[in-house]
Amino acid sequence: MRRRNLAVLVSLSLMGTMSMTGYAASEKETTTEAASTEAGSTEAESKSADQEAADKVADLIDAIYVQERTDKTDEQCKEAKEAWDALTDAQKELVEGENADPDYFGRDTGDASKDDPRNGDEIGENEILVVSFGTSFNDSRAADIKGIEDALQEAYPDWSVRRAFTAQIIINHVQARDGECIDNVEQALDRAVDNGVKNLVIQPTHLMHGAEYDELMDAVEEYEDKFESVKVAEPLLGEVGDDAAVVNDDKKAVAEILTAEAVEKAGYDSLDAAKEDGVAFVFMGHGTSHTAKVSYSQMQTQMNDLGYENVFIGTVEGEPEDTSCESVIEKVSAAGYKNVILRPLMVVAGDHAKNDMAGDEPDSWKTIISQKGYEVQTVLKGLGEYESIRHIFVEHAKAAK
Secondary structure, eight states: OHHHHHHHHHHHHHHHHHHHHHHHHHHHHHHHHHHHHHHHHHHHHHHHHHHHHHHHHHHHHHHHSSSOOOTTHHHHHHHHHHHHHTSOHHHHTTOOOSSOOTHHHHOOOOOGGGOOOOOOSOOOSEEEEEEEOOOSOHHHIIIIIHHHHHHHHHHOTTSEEEEEESOHHHHHHHHHHHOOOOOBHHHHHHHHHHTTOOEEEEEEOOSSSSHHHHHHHHHHHTTGGGSSEEEEOOOTTOOOOSSTTOOOHHHHHHHHHHHHHHHHHTTOSSHHHHHHTTEEEEEEEOOOSSGGGHHHHHHHHHHHHTTOTTEEEEESSOOSGGGSHHHHHHHHHHHTOOEEEEEEOSSSOSHIIIIIITOSSTTSHHHHHHHTTOEEEEOOOOGGGOHHHHHHHHHHHHHHO
């Protein structure tokens, strides 16, 4: 009887212990699950907060990625940069908007301090206003645009050289990222009036009489009565002409300068030597739907007239149509060349040259032509870097004066 009672007690004790152990295990599992849920919730909240911070910056960038300047632009540029600087590295990678991405503030484009916005006051009665589309690439801006401005200032020391960009989107980008304030055309003209300028020469660095040139002329027309003299000099390629067969001295000079430089840098004694080696030179411009697009066809005519059989003109936009990447490849293929050297037909080797021409993306000219079996080299040198090209602008300004 005593043994039976002892057995019962032991059994009850074991059952209690097992029950307590089961309860403890269950409680532990519940606690672990709760902790896991809480951790997951915290992580989700953190990711949400990161994305929210990145989205705010994207919205601020998109707000200044516009072509119109307002009374709020300066403050918006400052706000966008401060918000970007406040992000963590991980948050910066999340920035994505209609036009915004991490490269807007994060890409290294060179030292902005090497540039000069040329927006000083008290400049005297004579001004040469150099008007460019602009670029946000600091190295290209200093080498190409500033290079032309410096050449003009050196040639005409009695005149004050000032700068204006036509692309407000670029002006805002440079101001927000680097704190460099560049005038747009209206600001520059107002500044000239306020400075008491009497004689104003406007030198566009545009390639041709295209849309940007037309917009410049419209803006200048509203200020003509505010100066004693206002003259607008020719763009690089001079007058357009009626059709593809029409060339001029400016186009001839540019064709000779570009080709001579390309041949020399490629290591050849002559263009014929490069031709015998199966090398074609392709100069890529922007392209335009404007009637001035015939200027590109005229440049090809000029190359042909000079006997430059292995030199081809192309455009990013493929306008005119015979300057599209596909058309250029067909011409190169028909002539039997195996090697292609790509160079910009642009005053500034900026975004189009670095990305559309020489980039590694699937739709860049370098990639497309390489995939067709050609050996491709790219040279990133804007026309503004050529001393001989700068001299053409100097001569155009002289003719306008």
